[in-house]
C-alpha cells in the first residue's frame with residue numbers, strides 16, 4: 001500500500017508535509033469509497049428493478065425523511081471534518097516559530113535570490129540548516145511569482161510591494177526542487193531553484209564562505225569570475241553563448257559587434273552599451289526582442305559588471 005502512496009506524491013520531507021499527505025489521502029480515499037459504494041448500489045438496483053413484463057407498473061414512491069437526513073448529514077459531517085483538519089494544518093503553516101532562522105527571498109524575472117543575515121547571498125540555491133525552522137520573508141522585484149517546494153508541501157505567492165512569508169523545518173539533509181508556480185513571463189518554466197538542506201556545521205561554513213559574496217575570489221581571472229557571475233544571476237536562462245536565439249540576444253560574438261535596435265538605429269556593443277544593457281536594459285532594445293529584461297541596478301556593482309564584460313569578450 002505504501003508503495004502506491006509514495007509513487008503518487010513526491011517524497012514528504014517535513015513534518016507538515018506528512019500531515020498534509022494524511023489529509024490528502026483522507027479526502028481522496030473517502031471520496032473514492034463513497035463513489036464505489038454509490039456505483040455499486042446503482043448497479044445493483046439496475047438489475048433488481050429491471051422491468052420484467054410489459055404490463056408491470058412502477059409503484060408510487062413517497063419521500064423518505066430518514067434517507068434524506070442520512071445522505072445530507074454524512075457528507076456534511078465529512079465537509080466539517082475536512083475543514084477543521086485543513087484549518088489546523090493551515091494555521092501551523094501560517095505561524096512560524098519565534099526562533100525561526102530568517103532568510104530574505106526575492107523573486108524576479110527569472111530567478112530566485114536569497115539574502116542571509118550575515119550578508120551572504122545566493123541565487124537559485126537556497127541553503128538552510130537541517131532540523132531548524134526557517135522563515136522565508138518574500139518579495140518580488142517585478143511581477144507575481146510563487147515560491148513552491150513540492151517536497152515540503154509549501155507554496156506561497158511572491159508579490160511586488162508586499163511581504164509574504166513561508167516557513168518550514170526540514171529535518172534531513174538533502175536537496176529539493178524549487179518551482180515558480182505563477183506564470184510570470186517568457187522564461188517562467190526556467191525559474192527553478194534548489195533548497196540545499198545542510199547539517200548545522202556545513203551550513204555555518206557555507207555562510208562564512210559566502211559572507212559578503214560580492215568580491216572576486218582570490219587568484220581568479222576577471223573573465224572567469226564574470227562567467228561565474230552570469231551563472232549566479234541565471235543570465236543563461238535568456239542568453240545563449242552559442243548563437244542560439246532565446247528570450248534575449250545570444251552573447252556569442254556580441255562584444256564589439258554592430259547591433260540593430262528596435263527603433264531602427266544601430267549601436268556598437270562596447271563597454272558602455274553592455275553596462276547600460278545590464279543596468280537599464282529597456283533603454284536600447286535589440287531588434288526582434290521584447291523589452292522584458294529586469295534591471296540589475298543595485299545587484300551588480302561596477303567591478304562585477306566589468307568582469308562580465310571581460311567574460312563576454314571571450315565569447316567570439
Ligand code: CUA
Nearest residue numbers: 145180182184
Ligand atoms: Cu516566476 Cu513564474
